[in-house]
Structure formats: structure tokens, C-alpha cells
Amino acid sequence: MNGTRTPTAAPAARAPRTRRAVLKPQGVLLAVLLVAACVAPFQLVPFRVFQLTMVLVYAIAVLGLDLLVGRTGQISLGHGGFFAIGAYVAAVLLDRWDVPYPLTLPAALAVTFVLGFALGIPALRLRGLYLALVTMTIAIFLVPLLKRFESLTGGSMGLTLTKPDAPAWTGLAQDQWLYFCVLLVTGGATLAVAGLLRSRVGRALAAIRDNEAAAEVMGVRLSRYKTLAFAWSAMLAGAAGCVNTWVIAFVSPDSFTSTLSIMLLAGIVVGGLGSLYGPLLGGAFVFFMPTMSQGINQAAPGVISGLLIIVIMYVAPTGLAGLAGRASAARLARKK
Amino acid sequence: MTPTSPPAPPGGALAVAGLTVRFGGITALDDVGFTVEPGRTVGLIGPNGAGKTTLFNCLTRRYEADEGTVTYDGADLLAVAPHAVVGLGIARTFQNLGLFPRMTVRDNVLVGAHARARAGFAAAALRLPRVRREEARLRAEADELLARLGLTDVADRPATGLPFGTLKRVELARALAARPRLLLLDEPCNGLSHGEVAEFADLLRALRDDLDLTLIVVEHHMGFVMGTCDRVVCLEFGRKIAEGAPAEVQNDPNVLRAYLGTAA
Ligand SMILES: Nc1ncnc2c1ncn2[C@@H]1O[C@H](COP(=O)(O)OP(=O)(O)OP(=O)(O)O)[C@@H](O)[C@H]1O
Ligand SMILES: [Mg+2]
Numbered sequence: 001m002n003g004t005r006t007p008t009a010a011p012a013a014r015a016p017r018t019r020r021a022v023l024k025p026q027g028v029l030l031a032v033l034l035v036a037a038c039v040a041p042f043q044l045v046p047f048r049v050f051q052l053t054m055v056l057v058y059a060i061a062v063l064g065l066d067l068l069v070g071r072t073g074q075i076s077l078g079h080g081g082f083f084a085i086g087a088y089v090a091a092v093l094l095d096r097w098d099v100p101y102p103l104t105l106p107a108a109l110a111v112t113f114v115l116g117f118a119l120g121i122p123a124l125r126l127r128g129l130y131l132a133l134v135t136m137t138i139a140i141f142l143v144p145l146l147k148r149f150e151s152l153t154g155g156s157m158g159l160t161l162t163k164p165d166a167p168a169w170t171g172l173a174q175d176q177w178l179y180f181c182v183l184l185v186t187g188g189a190t191l192a193v194a195g196l197l198r199s200r201v202g203r204a205l206a207a208i209r210d211n212e213a214a215a216e217v218m219g220v221r222l223s224r225y226k227t228l229a230f231a232w233s234a235m236l237a238g239a240a241g242c243v244n245t246w247v248i249a250f251v252s253p254d255s256f257t258s259t260l261s262i263m264l265l266a267g268i269v270v271g272g273l274g275s276l277y278g279p280l281l282g283g284a285f286v287f288f289m290p291t292m293s294q295g296i297n298q299a300a301p302g303v304i305s306g307l308l309i310i311v312i313m314y315v316a317p318t319g320l321a322g323l324a325g326r327a328s329a330a331r332l333a334r335k336k
Numbered sequence: 337m338t339p340t341s342p343p344a345p346p347g348g349a350l351a352v353a354g355l356t357v358r359f360g361g362i363t364a365l366d367d368v369g370f371t372v373e374p375g376r377t378v379g380l381i382g383p384n385g386a387g388k389t390t391l392f393n394c395l396t397r398r399y400e401a402d403e404g405t406v407t408y409d410g411a412d413l414l415a416v417a418p419h420a421v422v423g424l425g426i427a428r429t430f431q432n433l434g435l436f437p438r439m440t441v442r443d444n445v446l447v448g449a450h451a452r453a454r455a456g457f458a459a460a461a462l463r464l465p466r467v468r469r470e471e472a473r474l475r476a477e478a479d480e481l482l483a484r485l486g487l488t489d490v491a492d493r494p495a496t497g498l499p500f501g502t503l504k505r506v507e508l509a510r511a512l513a514a515r516p517r518l519l520l521l522d523e524p525c526n527g528l529s530h531g532e533v534a535e536f537a538d539l540l541r542a543l544r545d546d547l548d549l550t551l552i553v554v555e556h557h558m559g560f561v562m563g564t565c566d567r568v569v570c571l572e573f574g575r576k577i578a579e580g581a582p583a584e585v586q587n588d589p590n591v592l593r594a595y596l597g598t599a600a
Contacts, residue, residue, distance in 0.1 A: 192461035199460035199467055200446075200453045200474070207436050207447045214434035217396055218514065219422040219451030228457050 037183055041176040049175045050247070051287065056179075056186040057244050059283030062267040063186075063193055064236025066279060069268055071197065072229040073209030075131055078119070078138030080260030082112050082234040084251075085142070086241025091159045091251040092152055101164045101246060105185065108242035109235050116234025120227040139261050146253045158252025161245070182243050189236055190279070196232075205229055237264070262306060263289065348374040348409045348425070348517050348550065350395075355404035357390055357574075364390040366574040367404070372567075374517070377544060377551040379565035379582065381558075383594055386571040388554040389431055392520050396421050396428050408518065422451045427516035429507040431523050431554070437496035441487055441506050444495045445478045448513030478513060485509045485539070500527035512543070518550045525557045533557055537564050562586065570594070 090104035166177030207215035271278030293300040397418040
């Protein structure tokens with residue numbers, strides 16, 4: 001899981017050196033990615049910077065959903081709803097109370113965590129299709145609720161905000177500033193999830209995914225871990241929604257169609273269940289696929305992602321990142 | 337690990353009385369009772385379908401007992417939540433493997449230490465210093481166990497696709513990672529060759545002595561049972577038909593009949 005392949009029976013004294021040598025390719029990839037991420041907004045036109053920002057926004061939501069689906073083996077068709085709630089929490093705070101931008105993030109995290117925890121409790125009792133159906137109701141109930149509380153949410157018209165300007169000392173344009181804000185949140189979320197996964201908690205989640213009975217025998221409290229996984233996953237979707245509001249400066253009930261939940265699910269399948277770079281691929285998929293397929297038909301994005309889920313589940317259960325991994329494994333095998 | 341493992345506390349006896357489990361029309365366990373003194377190795381034998389695994393499932397709270405009592409170390413085991421059983425010092429292996437196939441062998445073993453660790457979601461996400469320290473300690477302990485069971489070479493392989501005997505050893509390592517006082521092994525010799533059984537028996541005896549384990553072993557391999565156990569309980573159709581020293585039970589007319597009866 002952590003990619004440290006110590007050669008057979010390496011003496012203990014040599015272990016640290018071996019580990020460093022083995023971690024190298026991963027570290028290089030990460031460094032290249034980081035440098036590229038920091039240079040990109042100065043090389044691209046504002047529209048491309050915006051696109052890249054949106055990929056990072058969706059990557060957070062895909063990361064969160066993957067924590068639940070890829071790592072814990074549960075399912076949710078309601079994460080588009082948590083995304084929307086995060087977005088609205090930020091929008092209402094900004095619109096109503098002029099809260100400083102950064103403070104909307106902890107608020108969105110708190111609200112979606114609590115809601116995720118409450119709604120995660122069914123996760124104790126339900127599995128598979130039932131869980132999928134229950135979580136789907138989140139997204140279904142949300143739209144009428146948003147329209148109902150018009151004074152707060154702006155009803156069907158939604159809320160239009162002003163985008164935050166970059167502080168003068170940065171010398172950045174608005175799109176570049178937003179990009180870096182989102183990059184920071186995406187990076188933070190990725191680090192948090194990576195920490196989670198490398199710990200006792202991550203192993204407990206994987207144990208639940210692989211064999212619930214054995215996990216429980218080893219002391220994993222299934223209900224607690226499943227509920228918390230759901231809550232953390234919802235919270236990350238909420239974080240994505242919140243930064244989405246920063247970037248788009250507009251929310252309306254129709255911005256978060258129920259296809260978003262399916263798209264996010266398709267995003268983790270495309271990116272690869274349970275892989276750390278997968279969310280970036282998944283985020284790109286969630287952002288670009290609708291605009292590209294909308295040309296065909298209004299319903300095309302939902303249909304295409306539904307079909308994609310089925311196809312990918314059959315062809316490559318570990319997604320694109322898994323395919324790449326398999327390809328390199330095959331290369332290694334040939335070399336031997 | 338011998339110097340650091342805590343001495344086995346006195347007590348820790350397991351007492352099963354009047355235990356009955358029914359599945360619809362089948363009575364899988366019928367008024368079963370026996371006690372296991374700390375430090376003992378008890379063999380649990382009986383023909384297929386006798387209820388041996390069902391008994392383990394009751395002790396680890398996978399199955400609800402319809403009647404009867406089980407006390408461990410003075411506590412009512414049947415009132416303990418399933419996830420809390422291991423916290424009392426009871427670990428087990430499964431007859432048909434209960435590994436986590438998409439995790440590495442090392443991570444499987446680390447899950448065994450779950451109940452002995454603290455890290456929660458927030459602390460782990462922030463990778464607090466105490467989480468790092470705990471993680472380093474758990475990994476060192478797991479590596480020690482892996483080495484002891486000869487699993488170092490496969491530690492980073494997924495816990496699937498390895499020989500059955502190796503996977504059984506992984507499961508044993510995972511159970512030991514919980515630092516149990518009472519260890520329940522369900523057919524540990526299944527799939528081992530004759531020579532491997534002897535080797536495994538040696539290993540198990542050494543582990544028992546080093547770690548102060550109390551063992552209950554379900555096993556069909558009579559040579560293993562005779563050589564390793566100091567007491568044997570025989571079940572047939574959910575009922576206890578014999579109990580005593582291995583040699584006694586082996587020659588018990590009821591036991592002979594039960595085995596010959598099913599063999600025919
Ligand atoms: N979950 C269950 N539902 C219904 N019947 C069950 C269940 N578990 C066990 N049984 C039945 O209880 C009886 C005892 O089964 P058990 O698995 O305990 O036998 P065993 O002694 O472990 O046999 P073996 O040596 O084949 O492993 C069998 O008749 C079995 O069919
Ligand atoms: Mg059995």
C-alpha cells in the first residue's frame with residue numbers, strides 16, 4: 001500500500017536507505033506535479049486557468065467520494081447533494097453576513113460533516129443498493145428545499161456573488177489567486193486523506209471493504225467507522241462545493257443537478273478506485289465530460305457517465321490509474 | 337517480543353455451559369459445556385457439521401446463543417459487543433481464511449493490532465506526532481511477528497494468491513498481533529503437507545510457551561491433536577460426546593463410532 005518494496009530479507013540496518021531509494025520515483029512524480037501546478041497559472045490564459053481550477057475543485061469531491069467507495073467499499077449517490085450544501089453554506093454566509101472568504105470553508109466543513117454523520121447512520125444497517133437509494137434521496141430532497149427557503153437561498157434564481165480579488169501584495173490576477181486558493185485546499189485535503197489512509201483508520205476502512213466479519217473480529221467497530229467514513233467523505237464533498245462558490249461566485253438549485261452525484265461516482269471509477277492520483281483524473285472527467293457531451297444531448301452527460309461506470313467496472317475495476325499501474329507492472333514482468 | 341510481552345494474568349479461564357444454538361430446524365450446538373484453564377491447549381474435534389466452527393462463532397459473538405452461558409475471565413462473554421471481544425484478549429482464525437485480500441500481508445497483520453492502538457480520524461488526518469509514534473511502534477511489532485512466522489519475504493504482497501498454507505500463517509500472525517491470551521484456531525493444518533504439519537506444531541508450541549497463550553484448536557489432523565493438545569473435546573451433531581486427555585478421547589467408544597459412522 002505504501003509502495004515500499006524492501007528486497008527479500010534486507011538487513012534491518014539497511015532498511016532506511018532501501019526505503020529512500022524505492023520511494024524515489026514516487027517523489028519525483030510528486031515534485032514534477034507540484035512544480036507544474038505552481039507554474040501553470042503563469043503560462044496559461046485565464047480561461048485555461050479557470051478550467052484547471054475547476055478540475056482541482058472536483059478533484060476534492062472525487063477524493064472524498066473515493067474515501068467512501070474505493071477505500072471503505074460503501075456507496076453514495078448523494079454526494080452531489082453534499083457538494084451543493086457546501087456551496088450554499090459558503091454562498092449564504094457571503095451573501096447574508098459578508099463573512100470573510102476563508103471562514104466559509106470551516107463552516108461548510110462543519111455543516112456537511114454533521115449532515116454526513118447524521119445521514120451516515122443508515123450506513124450501519126443498509127448495504128449495496130439500499131444504501132445507494134437512501135443516499136440518492138439527499139440530492140432529490142435538496143432542490144425543493146433550496147427553492148422553498150427563498151429568502152435565504154435566493155430560490156430558483158440562486159445567489160450571485162462577487163469573486164474575491166487577490167490581495168495586492170501577491171501581485172496575482174483574480175483567476176490566478178483563486179487557482180492558488182483552490183490548490184491549497186486540494187493539497188490540504190489530499191494530505192489529510194493520505195494521512196488517514198496510512199494509519200490505523202485507513203487500514204480499518206480497507207478491512208471493512210475487504211471482509212467485514214474479519215474486521216469486526218479484529219476489533220473494528222463497523223458502525224462507527226462506516227458512519228465516520230461517510231461523514232468525512234461528505235465533508236470533503238462539502239469543501240469542494242465551498243471552493244466551487246469561491247470560483248464561480250454563483251449558486252442556484254439547477255447548478256447541482258442529480259447527475260453531479262453520478263458524475264462524481266463515474267469520476268472515481270475513471271480515476272481508479274483507491275488511488276491517490278485518481279482524483280485528479282476523476283476531477284478532469286467530472287469537469288470536461290458534461291461540456292463535451294452536452295453538444296450531443298441535454299441528457300447525454302448522465303447517460304454517458306452511467307454507461308461509463310458499467311463499462312469501466314467490467315474492463316478495469318481499478319480505473320485509469322489502475323490501468324496505468326497494470327501496464328507498468330506488465331512492463332516490469334517482461335523485464336524480468 | 338518475549339521480554340516485553342506482559343505476563344499472563346492469573347484467571348482468564350473460559351467456561352462454557354449449556355450452550356445451545358439453533359438454525360431453523362438444525363440444532364448446531366446442543367447443551368455444550370466445558371471449561372478451559374489458562375495455559376491449556378484444548379483440541380476441539382468432531383465430524384463435519386458437528387458444530388465446531390459454530391462454537392467459535394459464539395465465542396467471538398458472530399452468532400447469538402439461544403441458551404447457555406459463556407464466561408471468560410469472570411465476565412459474561414455473551415454480553416460483550418462483537419468488536420470488543422478482541423479487547424478481552426480473544427483472537428481467532430477462520431476455517432476458510434478471513435483475510436483482507438486487497439491489503440498487503442503486513443497491513444493484514446497491522447489490522448490485528450487495531451484494538452491495541454488509539455489513532456482516530458482527525459489525529460490520523462493531521463498525522464500528529466503521537467500517531468506517527470504509534471504507527472512506528474505498530475510497524476516494528478508487525479515486522480517482528482512477520483519475521484517470526486517466516487513471512488518477511490511476502491510482507492508487501494497482497495494477501496491473496498499465495499499458497500494456502502502461507503495465507504493460514506498470515507492469519508495466525510494477524511491474530512497474534514492482537515496479543516491475545518486466548519487464541520481460537522479453526523483447522524490451522526488444513527492444506528498443509530505431512531511435514532508442514534509437524535513444523536507447524538513445533539511453531540505453535542513455541543508460540544504458546546513464549547506468549548503464554550491459551551489455545552483452542554479445531555483440527556481434523558489427529559496426529560497434530562494428539563501431539564499438541566493436553567485436553568480434547570469431541571462434538572457430534574452439536575452434542576459433546578467425549579472430553580478428556582487425548583489418548584482417552586481417541587479410544588472412547590463414542591468417538592470411534594462417530595468417526596467410523598461418518599466415514600462409512
Ligand atoms: N449460519 C448458518 N446458518 C444455518 N446453518 C448453519 C450456519 N452455520 C452453521 N450451520 C449449520 O450448523 C451445523 C454445524 O456447522 P459447523 O460449521 O459449526 O460445523 P463444523 O463442526 O465446523 O464442521 P466442519 O468440520 O465441516 O467445519 C451444520 O449443520 C451447519 O450446516
Ligand atoms: Mg468448521
